[in-house]
Amino acid sequence: MTASATLESSSCATPTHRPLSVRSHGLTDRGRNRESNEDQFLIATLNQALQVQDSSVPQPEMQFGDPQGHLFVVADGCGGHAAGEKASALAVRTIEQFTVDALNWCARLRPGADGDALLGEFHKALSRANDRVYDEGMRRPELRGMATTLTLAYSHGRDLFVAHVGDSRCYLLRCGLLYRLTRDHTLVAEMVRRGHIKAEEAAHHAYRHVVTNVVGGSDPAVQVEVHKLALEVGDCLLLCSDGLTEMASDGEILQVLTTAQPDPAAACERLVKLANDKGGKDNITAVVAVFGE
Secondary structure, three states: OOHHHHHHHOOOOOOOOOOOEEEEEEEEEOOOOOOOOOEEEEEEEEEEEEEOOOOOOOOOOEEEEEEEEEEEEEEEEEOOOOHHHHHHHHHHHHHHHHHHHHOHHHHOOOOOOOHHHHHHHHHHHHHHHHHHHHHHHHHOHHHOOOEEEEEEEEEEOOEEEEEEEOOOEEEEEEOOEEEEOOOOOEHHHHHHHOOOOOHHHHOOOOOOOOEOOOEEOOOOOOOOEEEEEEOOOOOEEEEEOHHHHOOOOHHHHHHHHHHHOOOHHHHHHHHHHHHHHOOOOOOEEEEEEEEEO
């Protein structure tokens, strides 16, 4: 069953076409054991803009319309000699540039319009990021094999689009229930899906950190996972790196999001503290967005 089908069946709000307000915050932390932070995050608002070149009427050089879309990204780099940090930063910058170049027309679409086209654009965005990171690694021997996970969410009107590669995660809190919207692209997760091991064995399996699908790396191919679903008033979105999910269970994450709502900054701070208090073995990144009327 798809994430969108599960969520549709659990709706607790009256359908409406009015746009949603968005409050968001992001936080990244080195953790307790790592010497550097290879995680990156991005929160961006897409606006309709008018740049005035010349005019006889006094006015600002730049004029902006109402927000047309909200972009959230988390990337968790991997690779020695700071290559992971470079990979995640390069991937995020590529997503930024792609959004400016190719997605402005998407921001102007009316809510609910051709979601398949938008999903296709986000698939292209992650594919382009993969090409950039892979090519840079091949060009510079000291960065050979550098890679990153990348999880992206874009809200437009009442639609949410998710594109994902790797083992960072995207969650949605709705009506007191926490839904995991993305799959972990890891060897152990695939073993669970195929029935080779039980889900409860995965958390402590020796190969749970083996990521099978990344942006960049030594293989130029990438498999992009995409989803589209309808947002509701009161929804809370979380994007996070595995530095959080390795330390905290889904139940603990649910408790933090529920008690901190509707304050995204407080939620991020409590999630990072939770991961650090339980060992902080990896870099920790959390991006939280709350949707309202």
